[in-house]
Amino acid sequence: MSPQRQSHSCCDGYTRSQLLRSAAAEAGKGLPAIEPGMPEPAGTGLSRRKFLSRSAGLALAVYGASKIPLSAFETGIAQAASADKVLVSVFFDGGIDSLNVLAPVNDSRYQQLRPNLKLAPGAGTAFSEDPSLQWHPAAASLATLHGEGKVSAFPAIGYDHPDQSHFTSRHYYEIGELQVGYRTGWLGRYIDAVGDSENPLQGLSLDGSLSPMIATAEKPVAAIDSVDGYDLWSRVDNPIQGEMFNSFARLGALPADSPAMSQVRRAAAQTDKLRQDLDGVGEFSSPVTYPNTRFAHKLAGLAAYIAFGLPMRVVTIRAPGGYDTHADQAGDLEDNLRETCEGILAFQRDLEARGLADRVMVEMWSEFGRRPEENGSLGTDHGAAGCAFVIGSQAKGEMVGEFPGLAKLDEDNNLRATSDFRGMYCSLLEQWLGFDAEAIIPGAADFARPVLVKP
Amino acid sequence: MAIPQEKPVAARPKDRRRRRPRAWQDKHFRWIPDGQGDWKVEGYPVRHRHKPKKGHFRGPGPKPARQAATAAPTSAAAPAGSPPPAPPAPIPDVRPPTAYQGNFGTAEAVRLLERAGFGPSPGQAEQLATLGLIGAVQSLTRPTGPAQLNGPGPRDDEGRPLAPADAWGHDHLWWLDRMVRTNQPLVERMALILHDWFATSNGNVSKTQQMIDQSNLFRSRCFGSFLDLFKAVTVDPAMLQWLNGNENNKWAPNENYGREMMELFSLGADRGAYTEDDIREAARALTGWRNDWSSELGAHNFRFDSKRHDTGSKTVFGKSGTWGWEDACRLCVEHPLHPSFFVEKLWSYFVPEPPSDSTRDQLVATYVSSGWQIRPVLESILISPELFEGPPMVKPPVVHLASMLRALGRPIDTEAWIYICDQAGQQLFWPPNVSGWDDDRWLDTSTMRARWLMVTYALEEIAPDTWNEPYSTTETPEEAVAKAIASWGSPALRDEHRAELIDLATRSEKLIVANWQKGPYRAMRQNALLQLIGVSPDLILQ
Secondary structure (H helix, E strand, O other): OOHHHHHHHOOOHHHHHHHHHHHHHHHOOOOOOOOOOOOOOOOOOOOHHHHHHHHHHHHHHHHOOOOOOHHHHHOOHHHHHOOOOEEEEEEEOOOOOHHHHEEOOOOOOHHHHOOOOOOOOOOOOEOOOOOOOEEOHHHHHHHHHHHOOOEEEEEEEEOOOOOOOHHHHHHHHHHOOOOOOOOOOHHHHHHHHHOOOOOHHHEEEOOOOOOHHHOOOOOOOEEOOOOOOOOOOOOOOOOHHHHHHHHHHHHHHOOOOOHHHHHHHHHHHHHHHHHHHOOOOOOOOOOOOOOOOHHHHHHHHHHHHHHHOOOOOEEEEEOOOOOOOOOOHHHHHHHHHHHHHHHHHHHHHHHHHHOOHHHEEEEEEEOOOEOOOOOOOOOOOEOOOEEEEEEOOOEOOOOOOOOOOOOOOOOOOOOOOOEEHHHHHHHHHHHHOOOOHHHOOOOHHHOOOOOOEOO | OOOOOOOOHHHOHHHHHHOOOOOEEEEEEEEEEOOOOOEEEEEEEEEEOOOOOOOOOOOOOOOOOOOOOOOOOOOOOOOOOOOOOOOOOOOOOOOOOOOOOOOOOHHHHHHHHHHOOOOOOOOHHHHHHOOHHHHHHHHHHOOOOOOOEOOOOOOOOOOOOOOOOOOOOHHHHHHHHHHHHEOOHHHHHHHHHHHHHOOOOHHHOOOHHHHHHHHHHHHHHOOOEHHHHHHHHHOOHHHHHHOOHHHOOOOOOOOHHHHHHHHHHHOOOOOOOOOHHHHHHHHHHOOOEEEEEEOOOEEEEEEEOHHHOOOOOEEEOOEEEOOOHHHHHHHHHHOOOHHHHHHHHHHHOOOOOOOOHHHHHHHHHHHHHOOOEHHHHHHHHHOOHHHHHOOOOEOOHHHHHHHHHHHHOOOOOOOHHHHHHHHHOOOOOOOOOOOOOOOOOOOOHHHHHHHHHHHHHHHHHOOOOOOOOOOOOOOOHHHHHHHHHHHOOOOOOOHHHHHHHHHHHHHHHHOOOOHHHHHHHHHHHHHHHHHHHHOOHHHHEO
16 A cells, blocks of 8 residues: 555554654664654554554564563664564465476476466566566566566475365375375464464464464464454443453453354354454554555555554464466466565555564465366366465575476476475575474475575 | 375374274164154164174164154245244154253254254243254254245345345355344255355356345255255356356366265265266266356356367266266265265254264265255254253354344344444355355354444344433343343353353442443443353354
C-alpha cells in the first residue's frame, strides 16, 4: 500500500514516521530508542509507552527474560529481546508449474512437451546458475533478488514416491513427514518446542484461517486475516466490557472433555489474548511503496509488525491466486506469480529500509510441480518435483539440487526430484532458527542439509 | 497411507507394525426396518477378535413389535406460511437392537435437529421428542412433497428480494434462508454435506445459476442412489467446468476429474484403492463432454460429443472395456473399497469419532444390500448410539448462524452474513478447494473473531439499546441471566457456563456506583450476557 494512503489518519504522521523509520534503519534494528519529546510511533495507534510496554511484556513472555524493569524496555532492551529470527512461509496453493517459473527453455524436449505453454527463449531473465533455465517474466522481481544473491532456488524439490494428490502431498509438506493424519505441522512442533504458553503471535497465519503448518499440540498460535487491526466488536462499553472479556477468557480456560470442546475453549482463550496483544495496533506506514494488492498490504503490515517488535517466530501466508492450472494456465499463472513476486520484492526492500532484513527469511513452496507434458486444455496436470525458494539478505543465494532435465522423467512422466523438502526444513531449522531438526523432522538424520544461510 | 499401490512396499517398513490383528470372519443376523413398518432379517459380516465358540449366538433374536403405519407428514398441500400441521399419530418407538436405546427427550431431539438440520426453532425440539426416536428420524429422512419455507422471505440491505443468480453473495443468502426457514431441514443439511463432498466453487464456474442448479441436484438426490447421484454430479455443468470435464477429450485427456472422482468422491486417498494408471484410464473413459461459450450466456449447452470420446479399450481397477463416463462412475462404486469409504465419510458429518469396525461393517452391509442407497445408511447413522451418546462436534459457521437465526426467529435481512460467514471460513458456493471445508479446523483466532461478530450481528434486533431506551434499574443477576438465556430460545447451558454468567452479572452490578448507571449498565450487562451465550460452546457445538 502506498504511504500516501496510509497517512490519512494523521496528516503529518507520515513525515514523522519517515524520520523514525530512517533512524531505525540507521540503528540497524527495530524502533529507535525513545527520547524526550519524540512523537509517538506513527501509524501504530499507540502511545509509545503503551506500545513498548506491551511488546516488552510479550518479549518477556517469549524470550524468558525476567525482572527487567519497564524502563529498560523503553531504552531499547525490548528490541534486543525481540531481535530473534523470523521465518515467513509463502504457499503457492494448488501446485505451481515450476517449469514456467524457472522455464527450461534450452532443454531440447521443452518445445516438444509444451507446444502452447512454452516460454520463448529470451522472454525472461536468464537464470545465471543453470544456462538451460530462464525466469518467467512475471517472476522478474524474484530474478532481481536472485541477481543480488538473496535467493536460493530449488529447481526440482520433492520426495521419493511422489503423491499426486493435492491434499496428501500438501499434508506431507505441512507436517514435514511422509505420513497422513498428523495433527501438528512441522513449524507447529517447533513452536511447541521453543514457544511460550501465552503468546499467540509466535506462530501467525496472515490468512483467514490457521495454516496446518503451524498447528501446535499445546502452544498458542494465531491467524489474522487483516493486518489493519484486530478487535471484538460488541454493544458493550466499559466498564462492563472489561468484565465481559474477563468472562470470555475464563470460559476459554475451563477444562474440556472432548476435542471439539477443547477447540472452542482454545480458540476463545487465544482470541482474547490476541485481542489484548493487538489492542490498538492498526494503522501503520511503510518506508517503501508496495504494489496496491491485498497480498502486498499484508506483507507491508508484517514488516511493520516486525518493526514494532511484536514477538513473531514463524509467519505463514498464502500467495495470491490458485495454482492448480489444469486449464488456461498462461494468464492465471502470470498474474498471480507477478503479484506474488512483486509483493515479496517490496517486502524485502521494506525490511532493508528498516534495517530488519537480516532478521527475516522467506520460504516459498508448493505441494508439487506440474506434469512436463501439457494437457489438451492449455493447462497442466499434477506432477511431482516442483520449485521452492529461500529468500532474504541472509540467504546463501545458491541453487540447491540441479535441474534434472526433461530427457529422463519418472515412471509417471513427471520431473524427478533432486532435493528433498525435508532437507530444506532441516537446514531452515538448524541454520536459521538455530534449533536441532532431529526433534522436529522425523528421520532428520537421513537428509542432507543444503547450506541455505550465509555463514 | 499415500504410497500408491504400485510403489514398493519396502518404502514403508512401519506397515509391518500396523498389520491388522488376526480376526475371525463370521456372519450374524439382525432385525432391520423393512420400510413398511415391519422388520426383516438381515445378515451382516462380523469380525471377531477372538476365536468364537462353536454354536455361539448369531442373532437375530426375538422379532421386535410391528410398527404402526409410517409417519408421513402430509404438509405438501398446505399453503406457504401456514402453521405446521398437527403431529401425526405417534409411531411406537421400536428401535432395532443396534440403535440408541436411551431416553429420547428434548435434549436428544435438540441434538438430532442440530446434526440433521440447523437446530430447533422455539418449541420444535419438544414437539419432535413426542414422535419417539424412530418417528423423529423418519420425519427428517422421509419428507413428502416440496419443502415449505415458513416465515418472512429473505431481503437484502435495501429490503428488496434477493437476486441469487445475479447479485454477488445473494446465492449465499438464498441458501442460508432455506436453512433457516425450511420444514425439511435434513434435505438442506444433506445438500450442504454434498456441497462439501463434491465441493464445487463459483470461482471456476461461469454462472452462479449453475451453482444453484447443482445445489438443487443435491436436494433432489440426497436420499436416493449414490450411483445415480454420482453420475448426475459427473456431468453437472458446474462440475464439468470446475474440474475441467468439459475440456477432457480423446486427443489430450485432462485427468482432473478422473483423479478427484476417486480420491475425494468415491474411494479415498491413501487406501491403496487405485493407481495413477487407473486415474489416467478413467480420464480417458470420461472424455467427450463439451459446451459452447458466448459472452452473453457464458458456458452453456453442455453435451456429450461422441467425436471427442475415446472409444478405445481402457483398464480401470484391472477391468478392461470400452468404458464411458457412466462406466467410470459405476466402476468406482462397484470397487470393493467404495462402500467403506462412503459410510465412513457420511458418518463423519454426523459423528466426530470414526465408527467401530462392527458399526462400519453394519453400515456397509446396509449400503450394499440396498443397492447403494443413501437413505438407509443415513437412518442407521441418525439412530446410532454414537450420535446421541458420543462427544460433540463444532458447528460449521453457516450451521451456527442458521441455528441462531432459527432460535431468534429472525429472517435473512442483511447482506452482512456474506462477509461474516466468509471470515468465519464458510461462504456457500465458495469452498476453499475441491476437498471442501476442513471440518476439524473451524476455529482459530481469525474465524473465532468472525463468529463473535456473527453473534453481535445476530443480536441486532433484540439487543437492548443502552443509551436510548430505558432499562430495568432493579434487575438481579439471576434475572438477567434467565432473560438472556430465554432470548436465545432457552438453549441448555452447561452448569459451569451458567455459573460464569451469574458471576459476570454479579461483578457487573458491583460496578454501578452512580444512580444514572443503574439502567444503562444493566442494559450493557444484558448485552454482554447475550454475546457470551452466542459464542459459548453451548451454541457453537452441536
